[in-house]
Amino acid sequence: MNVESRTAAGAEGLAMIKAQPGRALVAFDFDGTLAPIVDDPDDARAQDGAAVALAELARHIGKVAIITGRPAAVAVEYGDLSGIEGLVVLGQYGRERWENDTLETPDPPPGVAEARVKLPKILQTAPEGVVIEDKGHALAVHTRRAAEPEVALERLRGLVAALAERSGLVVEPGRFVLELRPPGMDKGAALRSLAAECGSAAVLYAGDDLGDLAAYDAIEELRAEGVAGVKVCSSSDEVTVLAERADLVVDGPPGVVRLVESLTSDLF
């Protein structure tokens, strides 16, 4: 499979990755991009072949990164990523950094502790199947396992937003999930900061959900500053807005793994 972009800007990005692999940054979201979406977030695991493909790509390229809302250590465990040289995992939207089997993590912001106490009370009347995922620096309310996930999400949206405001947090919506987290943490800021640190000449980012749009924005800002960029969408039936903005659309996590393999084999 040759990697082909459907936009000229994306094709330029791919060409720059090939021309200057040592100055390329290739970054991925985790859930829905490297790992199939599952009913229970604790059951998520990387797509077969993902870790091997990422390790191979990391041998050839300036920096390979995973940028996720999950704690970095969880993504490393669920992705079977331990020991991969040249890979950085930015967890909690960039608050945490895992690299060379070492984790750097700051103290969680105070508003999260407050929300952790209050959230279960607010959800007492929520439909059955609604669960809280404690991410340490953020709290996620999942409705995927409710009988009517969309209805449950809409019912809870206002309550969760009110709690976020009282706790000095913001709400990040996603695929049947409302996430409470500190303001100023997003994948775009994390991606830009890593690209600046690496002095990247080209940046590719692959994601599947609304939280990844900030990283798409970052790619577009970088392009305006002369850094080549590629926006990849791991497609799903649940979220279609990314596909509309992407340079390249692949078929879910299996497609992402094939893309990683193709980047390695086609470009090097």
Ligand SMILES: [Mg+2]
């Ligand atoms: Mg995702």
